[in-house]
Amino acid sequence: MSAVINNLPVLLAGFGTSLALILVSAAIALLLGVALAGMRVSPVPLLQTAATCYVECLRTVPTAVIFFFALFGLPQMGVRIGFFPAAVAALSVYYAAFFCEAVRSGINSVPTGQAEAARSIGLEFRGALRFVVLPQALRSVIPPLLNVFVALTKSSAIASAFGVAELLASTTALVTIESDAVIPILLACSAFYLVITIPAGLLAERLEKKVAVAR
Amino acid sequence: MTTTPARPATPATTRPAPVTSSVLFDSPGPRGRRRIRNGAVAAGTVLALIIASALFQLGRNGVLDAERWAVLLNRDLARLLLHGLWSTLQVALVAMVLSVAGALLLVAARLSDRSPLRGAAKIWIELFRGLPLLVLIFMIFLGAPAIGIDVPTFWALVIGITLYNSAVICEIFRAGIQSLPKGQAEAAYAIGLRKIETQRVVLLPQAINAMLPALVAQVVIILKETSLGFVIGYTELLREGRVAVEYLGSTYAIPVYVAVAALYLLVNLAISRMARRLEGRLTH
Numbered sequence: 001m002s003a004v005i006n007n008l009p010v011l012l013a014g015f016g017t018s019l020a021l022i023l024v025s026a027a028i029a030l031l032l033g034v035a036l037a038g039m040r041v042s043p044v045p046l047l048q049t050a051a052t053c054y055v056e057c058l059r060t061v062p063t064a065v066i067f068f069f070a071l072f073g074l075p076q077m078g079v080r081i082g083f084f085p086a087a088v089a090a091l092s093v094y095y096a097a098f099f100c101e102a103v104r105s106g107i108n109s110v111p112t113g114q115a116e117a118a119r120s121i122g123l124e125f126r127g128a129l130r131f132v133v134l135p136q137a138l139r140s141v142i143p144p145l146l147n148v149f150v151a152l153t154k155s156s157a158i159a160s161a162f163g164v165a166e167l168l169a170s171t172t173a174l175v176t177i178e179s180d181a182v183i184p185i186l187l188a189c190s191a192f193y194l195v196i197t198i199p200a201g202l203l204a205e206r207l208e209k210k211v212a213v214a215r
Numbered sequence: 216m217t218t219t220p221a222r223p224a225t226p227a228t229t230r231p232a233p234v235t236s237s238v239l240f241d242s243p244g245p246r247g248r249r250r251i252r253n254g255a256v257a258a259g260t261v262l263a264l265i266i267a268s269a270l271f272q273l274g275r276n277g278v279l280d281a282e283r284w285a286v287l288l289n290r291d292l293a294r295l296l297l298h299g300l301w302s303t304l305q306v307a308l309v310a311m312v313l314s315v316a317g318a319l320l321l322v323a324a325r326l327s328d329r330s331p332l333r334g335a336a337k338i339w340i341e342l343f344r345g346l347p348l349l350v351l352i353f354m355i356f357l358g359a360p361a362i363g364i365d366v367p368t369f370w371a372l373v374i375g376i377t378l379y380n381s382a383v384i385c386e387i388f389r390a391g392i393q394s395l396p397k398g399q400a401e402a403a404y405a406i407g408l409r410k411i412e413t414q415r416v417v418l419l420p421q422a423i424n425a426m427l428p429a430l431v432a433q434v435v436i437i438l439k440e441t442s443l444g445f446v447i448g449y450t451e452l453l454r455e456g457r458v459a460v461e462y463l464g465s466t467y468a469i470p471v472y473v474a475v476a477a478l479y480l481l482v483n484l485a486i487s488r489m490a491r492r493l494e495g496r497l498t499h
Contacts, residue, residue, distance in 0.1 A: 061483075
């Protein structure tokens with residue numbers, strides 16, 4: 001226990017880097033994902049196909065492979081960036097596909113009758129989307145978005161293997177120094193992750209129930 | 216002799232039509248079609264420009280040279296990658312079987328009549344679902360030796376994946392069971408089945424249909440998760456790719472990683488396709 005308390009600054013610094021990594025990647029991934037979802041529901045077939053290909057290809061490949069591309073592939077293309085930006089690039093490119101699917105499933109979760117009703121009272125595409133479909137879709141899209149955020153948080157630990165000094169990297173570094181306090185340090189590291197993931201997961205669950213009742 | 220034509224049977228696998236595809240707007244007229252065509256041209260140009268600039272960048276750095284990609288035809292590289300794929304599949308298979316077994320135990324506890332057991336299961340699930348898989352793998356890999364147990368990398372990986380996925384799959388099982396009409400369980404109790412028999416004979420077989428898509432998605436996820444083995448030095452597909460790149464030199468990074476990604480893609484797409492076929496058969 002004392003090993004954990006003595007090394008708390010190290011763990012906290014790692015946690016800070018993790019938080020920065022998670023938040024920056026989540027913001028970029030969310031923007032990309034919304035754009036992709038827009039492409040997938042747009043009436044332009046080419047955009048649909050392009051977005052579908054992106055999502056299908058990215059989702060079936062492990063996160064770590066994307067990290068390898070970002071870290072060892074980009075320099076081959078003449079793009080030289082540091083470890084942290086590379087990790088942000090990998091996480092946001094990868095999780096954009098998942099955010100896209102969360103947004104799309106939210107749009108698809110609105111019953112067809114709602115759109116039909118909107119059309120039948122004379123609303124056009126834009127009006128139907130704005131006044132009927134999107135307000136309902138947005139509500140039901142938040143829980144899946146939160147779940148993707150939790151997944152991104154957990155995946156951010158992979159960055160530890162690619163030179164980013166985030167929480168898990170600090171932990172494994174500490175473990176090699178404090179070899180007689182391996183388990184307390186690992187537990188402390190777990191606690192830091194749980195502080196993010198459990199509240200977000202519970203919030204998603206609660207919102208999901210609320211949305212389910214509303215309809 | 217029916218006069219109304221029978222409605223075409225919709226295949227069970229089709230999802231409800233996405234609202235935005237047809238219902239939201241009329242089928243476009245001449246002006247709409249023109250607009251869509253213009254949009255397609257504009258979008259195509261932008262996409263083509265992006266792809267072209269990426270290709271140009273790659274070509275300028277010599278990544279597109281045929282000589283670099285010819286390395287993929289090398290028999291030793293193919294053997295290395297296939298060996299990696301085999302190790303990946305081994306971990307995935309063992310972890311999947313153990314995860315489902317663990318999930319069955321967990322779901323039994325989660326839906327138990329005894330509230331302490333229920334609470335304990337709930338806490339267990341929340342804990343292990345909320346932790347990064349890599350942390351769990353390190354817990355086994357670094358934590359077990361600390362208390363005097365030596366765990367080979369294969370088992371560290373398998374146990375880590377199992378701890379995580381049994382919690383996730385338990386929730387899939389629970390959602391599947393709870394999606395069934397209440398009358399099913401009540402009817403089973405009414406004919407005198409005990410709780411465990413009700414679960415085993417009545418509820419689980421029906422729930423399988425509802426949860427099959429999520430279960431298969433989980434198989435794909437497990438397969439992807441095995442790639443974390445490279446961190447602790449288990450020689451699965453990704454690590455073999457890394458070994459190959461270290462041996463061949465970093466100029467071959469892109470061809471080799473593209474091959475690795477393609478292998479994951481192929482296996483996972485094959486699993487998804489198989490699942491869709493199976494699902495179609497089960498729901499009929």
